[in-house]
Amino acid sequence: MRLGRRFYLSEVVEGVVLTAGHFFRNMGKHIAHALGRKSARGAVTIQYPEERRPYSPRLRSLHRLVRREDGSPRCVACMMCETVCPARCIYIVATEHPNPEIEKMPERFDIDLGKCVFCGYCVEACPEDAIRMDTGILEFSSYSRRGMIYTKETLLALEPAAKDGRPTSPVPIPATRTV
Amino acid sequence: MLLDLGIVFGRVAFVMMFMLNLGGILTWVERKQSAIMQDRIGANRASIFGFRVMGLLHPLADAIKMLTKEDFRPARADRFLFSLAPFVSVFFALVAFASIPFGDTLRVGDRVIPLQAVTLNVGVLYVFAMLSLGVYGVMMAGWSSANNFALLGAQRAAALMITAEIAIGASIMGVVMVYGSLNLQDIARAQGNALFPQWLGQWVPAWGVLTQPLGFILFLTAGIAATKRIPFDMPEGESEIIGYFVEYSGMKFGMFAMADFLETVVIAGMTTALFLGGWQVPYLMADGFHFPWGAVATLPQPAVAVLQVGSFVVKVCVVIFFMMLIRWTLPRFRYDQAMRLGWLGLFPLSILNIVLTGVLLLLLGGRA
Numbered sequence: 001m002r003l004g005r006r007f008y009l010s011e012v013v014e015g016v017v018l019t020a021g022h023f024f025r026n027m028g029k030h031i032a033h034a035l036g037r038k039s040a041r042g043a044v045t046i047q048y049p050e051e052r053r054p055y056s057p058r059l060r061s062l063h064r065l066v067r068r069e070d071g072s073p074r075c076v077a078c079m080m081c082e083t084v085c086p087a088r089c090i091y092i093v094a095t096e097h098p099n100p101e102i103e104k105m106p107e108r109f110d111i112d113l114g115k116c117v118f119c120g121y122c123v124e125a126c127p128e129d130a131i132r133m134d135t136g137i138l139e140f141s142s143y144s145r146r147g148m149i150y151t152k153e154t155l156l157a158l159e160p161a162a163k164d165g166r167p168t169s170p171v172p173i174p175a176t177r178t179v
Numbered sequence: 180m181l182l183d184l185g186i187v188f189g190r191v192a193f194v195m196m197f198m199l200n201l202g203g204i205l206t207w208v209e210r211k212q213s214a215i216m217q218d219r220i221g222a223n224r225a226s227i228f229g230f231r232v233m234g235l236l237h238p239l240a241d242a243i244k245m246l247t248k249e250d251f252r253p254a255r256a257d258r259f260l261f262s263l264a265p266f267v268s269v270f271f272a273l274v275a276f277a278s279i280p281f282g283d284t285l286r287v288g289d290r291v292i293p294l295q296a297v298t299l300n301v302g303v304l305y306v307f308a309m310l311s312l313g314v315y316g317v318m319m320a321g322w323s324s325a326n327n328f329a330l331l332g333a334q335r336a337a338a339l340m341i342t343a344e345i346a347i348g349a350s351i352m353g354v355v356m357v358y359g360s361l362n363l364q365d366i367a368r369a370q371g372n373a374l375f376p377q378w379l380g381q382w383v384p385a386w387g388v389l390t391q392p393l394g395f396i397l398f399l400t401a402g403i404a405a406t407k408r409i410p411f412d413m414p415e416g417e418s419e420i421i422g423y424f425v426e427y428s429g430m431k432f433g434m435f436a437m438a439d440f441l442e443t444v445v446i447a448g449m450t451t452a453l454f455l456g457g458w459q460v461p462y463l464m465a466d467g468f469h470f471p472w473g474a475v476a477t478l479p480q481p482a483v484a485v486l487q488v489g490s491f492v493v494k495v496c497v498v499i500f501f502m503m504l505i506r507w508t509l510p511r512f513r514y515d516q517a518m519r520l521g522w523l524g525l526f527p528l529s530i531l532n533i534v535l536t537g538v539l540l541l542l543l544g545g546r547a
Contacts, residue, residue, distance in 0.1 A: 008520075009396070012509065019508040023216045030215070045220040 055136055055165030060120045062137040062172075063111055063150075064158035066130050072097070073156055075130035077104040081122035089115035090122060106152060113140060114148035136161030139171050150174050186292055191277070194296040197492075198276050198444055205440040205499065206238045212500070213507045245433035253325055253426050260323035265427065265434035268316030272441035275309035278302035279448040280364045282458045282487040283465065286480045294458070294488060295364055302363035303351060306449055307344065310405060313442065314340040317407075317414060320435070321423035332422035335514060336414035339404060342521030343411075346401035349529035353394040353536040354387050354453050367457025371464070381471040384461055387454035393532045395454045397525050402446035403502055404521065408439055410509040411517050447498035455494045458487035 029042035046053055055061075066074045077094035095107035122131050135158045142148050151174060159169045211234060214221025225236040252261055279302070282294030299305050314336055321333020355361060358369040366387075374385040388395045404411040415422035424435045451457060462468050463486060467477035478486070512520065 012505070015508045016504055019216045020504055022218065023212065023504070026215045026218060042215065042218075043220045044218045047220070 052166065055161070057134075057165065059136065059165065060118045060123075060133040061161070061167075062113075062135045062140060062158065063116075063122070063131055063133050063155055064135050064160070065109060065152065065155040066132060067156055071156075073105055073109070073130060073152065074128050075106050075109060075126075076102065076128055077106040077109075078127060080125040080127060081131060084121045084125040086119060086121065087115045087117045089113070089117075109152035109155065110149050111155065112145075112149050114142075114145050132160070134160045135169065136165050136167035137169070137171055142174075147174060186290075190292070190294070191296045194276055194279075194281070195273065197281070198273055198441060201444050201495075201499075202437055202440040203238050203242075205443065206241060206436075207235055208499070209440075209503060209506075210234065210237065212503050216504070216507055242433070245430045248429040250429040250431065251426070255325040256426065257323035257325070260319045261426075262431070264316045264320035264323060265431040265438070266316070267319060268313055268438035269434045269441065271309045271313035271316065272438045272445060275306050275313070275442075275445045276448055277309075278305045278363055279445075279452050280367050280457055281491045282484050283364075283368065285484040293364065294484065298364065300360075300362045303355065303361045303366075303453075306363075306445065307348060310347075310442070310445065311340065311344050313438065316438070317423050317435075320427065324423075324426035326426050328420040329423050329425045331420050332414045332416065332425070335416070335420075336407060336423055339407065339411060339413055339517060339521075342518060342525075343401045343404040346397060346521060346525035346529050347405060349526065350394045350397035350401060350532060351453060352529075353391045353532045356533070356536050356540060357387070357390045363452050363457070367452055367459065370456040371459045381462075381469075384456060384459060386456040386459070391454065391532070391536070393528065393535070395450075397529045397532065398454065399450060399502075401521070401525055401529075402450060403505060404517070406439060406442045406446055406502070408443065408502075409506045409511050412511055413514045413517055443499060443502055444495070447495045447502060450498045451491060451494040455498070457494075458491040460486050460490045463487070463490075 026042035029040040032040040033042065068074050075092075076097075077092055079092055079094075082088075082090045082092050089112040091108065091110040091112070092106050093108040094104045097103065097105040118133070120133055123133055137158070140148075140150075150172065154172045154174050157169065158172065161167050211221040213219075221234060222237045223231055223234040225231070225234065225240040227236060230236075252258070277296040278299045280293070280295040285292045285294055297305075317336040317340075318333045321329040321331075321336070324330075354366065358366045360366055360369070370384060370386050372385050373379065373381045374383040374389055383389065407414050415424075424432055427435060462470050463478075463483065465480070465483060467475065467483065469475055
């Protein structure tokens with residue numbers, strides 16, 4: 001080992017110069033920011049609930065069921081998504097659609113988000129483009145397993161995210177949530 | 180008589196307030212300084228009625244949290260010592276500052292008030308004694324918790340303390356030799372004299388950092404070790420043994436954390452008093468500024484005293500800033516590395532410093 005390294009002091013000085021440099025540079029930026037230069041940023045922190053980093057348009061977020069013009073789900077209860085789902089978190093019960101032109105519609109369409117692995121296979125498997133994962137909502141949570149089961153009505157009410165990836169609908173709270 | 184008592188009380192109160200407030204604010208400084216060094220913002224969420232005041236309310240929130248937490252005591256712990264330990268730790272850290280002068284003297288009427296909580300002619304030894312006694316709190320905590328990890332932490336703390344104390348003591352001997360006194364006030368006063376007046380005139384004050392550069396580095400290193408904070412945090416060792424306060428919770432744990440910060444303040448105060456000229460302001464004499472180019476600006480005595488106290492506080496804060504900088508820059512030492520640094524690095528070097536100082540003093544003829 002180099003003698004200077006063994007002595008350690010030169011390395012300490014080097015390190016302190018680096019960190020002190022960061023300190024004073026950032027401090028200067030903070031002061032400039034406080035004095036009105038809003039472009040100066042002394043930290044890389046994104047203050048999360050108020051600020052968000054932009055999401056990618058490819059982000060797989062909370063599912064939504066696409067609606068027809070009359071408000072009924074576009075889903076025809078073909079069970080493709082339920083079949084392809086590797087986590088087996090989708091549960092569908094089919095029923096007749098009032099419109100005779102449409103074969104079926106789901107009576108129940110539950111997604112257990114506690115099991116979902118967000119692989120997006122259901123979106124790819126869907127022949128009707130009836131399920132999408134473009135709501136931009138990531139902050140769903142619950143104190144119980146039951147509360148993680150999102151029903152057809154909840155999923156139908158969701159809207160796609162805005163251009164910048166921000167969610168446009170509020171985080172849904174399922175009716176089954178206990179807490 | 181009553182007035183004298185009041186003055187003594189005032190001096191002690193000033194030091195206590197200084198220590199406690201600085202110790203409390205240090206938790207904030209630590210959070211914010213480390214955050215700014217690492218391009219972060221730092222804790223800023225605690226608020227009262229929406230006012231966040233740059234996170235300054237976090238120490239307050241911490242205190243409330245600590246006070247309302249469960250005060251847990253392990254079933255097999257020694258009841259008395261377990262409760263006593265944090266108080267011992269904080270007490271000795273608090274009283275250690277007493278003999279450090281924060282100003283020269285304040286003259287009010289014909290009364291001369293020394294700006295020092297306790298005027299001791301062996302102030303240097305007193306600070307050491309108190310700092311070394313502080314480790315008893317840590318050892319008590321480790322032993323009385325009836326926990327092997329706590330005991331390991333206490334053992335390490337004791338070993339580290341001996342290592343650090345010897346290096347501190349030996350590195351200070353140089354200062355004592357140069358200024359010829361064990362009284363911190365005398366040492367601080369002597370640092371106002373000019374360094375090598377025959378060659379440099381009145382330009383450079385004889386601060387300890389200039390007369391004892393090696394001693395300064397050794398003292399600061401050993402001092403940082405004595406605070407048990409990160410480069411030397413084997414007693415705590417958050418990543419291996421949790422340390423001597425594993426079993427502590429609530430405000431007792433808070434008191435150990437507080438004691439660490441108080442020790443930081445004490446070490447910073449000692450560094451200031453011994454090496455950075457104490458309360459000296461360059462070119463400020465008892466009656467005002469005497470600039471080396473001949474200009475004189477006379478000041479009333481209280482103004483001089485205020486300047487001196489301010490200078491001391493600023494210096495202490497700068498040293499604390501530097502110690503925090505070290506703490507957030509260096510990775511921690513392993514136990515054996517710290518021991519090697521202490522016994523094979525600091526200790527021989529401080530002995531060498533004493534010998535060098537002696538030789539130089541002989542060659543230069545007496546004190547600097």
